[in-house]
Amino acid sequence: MMKIKKNNTIRFLVSLQDYPLEAIHGAVYVFLNKSYIFLKTQSVKKIEVSLKGKKKLAEKQLEILKGEFLNELLNYTVRINLSKSNKKTREYIVSQALFSTFGDYNIDKEDEVKYEEDPLGIAIPWEDKYGEKQKK
Amino acid sequence: MEKNRKNKVMLISFNKKLYKLKAIKLAIKEYRNLANFNLKQKGNYIQVELKDIDKEVKQVIKDEFCNYVLFRSKEN
Numbered sequence: 001m002m003k004i005k006k007n008n009t010i011r012f013l014v015s016l017q018d019y020p021l022e023a024i025h026g027a028v029y030v031f032l033n034k035s036y037i038f039l040k041t042q043s044v045k046k047i048e049v050s051l052k053g054k055k056k057l058a059e060k061q062l063e064i065l066k067g068e069f070l071n072e073l074l075n076y077t078v079r080i081n082l083s084k085s086n087k088k089t090r091e092y093i094v095s096q097a098l099f100s101t102f103g104d105y106n107i108d109k110e111d112e113v114k115y116e117e118d119p120l121g122i123a124i125p126w127e128d129k130y131g132e133k134q135k136k
Numbered sequence: 137m138e139k140n141r142k143n144k145v146m147l148i149s150f151n152k153k154l155y156k157l158k159a160i161k162l163a164i165k166e167y168r169n170l171a172n173f174n175l176k177q178k179g180n181y182i183q184v185e186l187k188d189i190d191k192e193v194k195q196v197i198k199d200e201f202c203n204y205v206l207f208r209s210k211e212n
Contacts, residue, residue, distance in 0.1 A: 021154075029210045036199035037206060039154045041180075047154065052199060 009052040010062040014073065016045045023076035024049070030072050035065060146171075146186040146198060150205065157182055159208035167201055 014024060024047060028037050036052040051065050113119060121129065150160060160182055164173045170193050174185040189197055 025206075025210060028206050032203050032207055036203055038199075038202050039151070039206075041151045041153060 007052070008057055008062075009050055010066050011048055011050045012066060013042055013046050013048055016047065019073050019077050020080055021047075023073055023080055026076035026079075027069055027072040031069055034068075144187075144189070146189065148184045148186070148198060148202065150182045150184065152177075152180050152182060155182065155205055156209045159205050159211075160184060162208045163201060163205045166204065167197070170197060 024039070028039070028049075031037060031051070035054060036050075038050040038052075040048040040050070042048045049069070051062070051069060053062065053065065057065065118124070157177075160175065164175065164184070167173070171189040172187040174187070176183045176185070184201075186197065186201075193200075
């Protein structure tokens with residue numbers, strides 16, 4: 001990895017074979033408040049990242065900044081890879097959740113009986129159902 | 137404000153693979169009161185020309201503008 005330290009700036013190359021572009025943009029976003037960042041393409045598969053300190057930084061501090069950036073880059077790469085590998089499982093869980101909700105709704109509708117229908121005969125008066133009480 | 141401006145031209149080249157045109161346009165919109173911006177597209181690059189930069193922000197406008205473009209790129 002190439003490093004150039006000049007004008008309060010550290011420059012280094014990041015390979016797109018090792019880190020996806022999405023991860024680079026993610027790490028850049030995290031570092032926007034810490035440093036000034038500029039991205040350049042060096043070749044088809046390599047990107048030059050320039051990190052410039054917002055305050056005056058010593059050489060050692062620039063090295064630390066670079067290390068932190070690379071850690072963040074790794075963090076984003078792992079996150080993206082995990083998200084890709086879990087994609088099918090996530091989709092399955094969501095589809096199951098949605099399907100079960102939809103299924104319950106249908107069952108409720110099918111089982112729903114209107115009170116006017118009175119299938120258990122609750123609304124029928126005792127006398128109509130069993131006849132009048134016989135006097136002894 | 138106009139008295140504070142110098143006529144020196146600043147050029148920033150953004151690679152189209154790394155920067156979104158929409159983000160650059162939004163950044164120009166936000167920064168237009170600090171300089172005169174001119175946008176050109178040359179091959180794989182989007183070139184932004186800054187003229188009549190406000191003297192007060194001359195030292196930081198390039199870095200701040202580039203950061204703002206990256207910020208907008210993530211948002212869009």
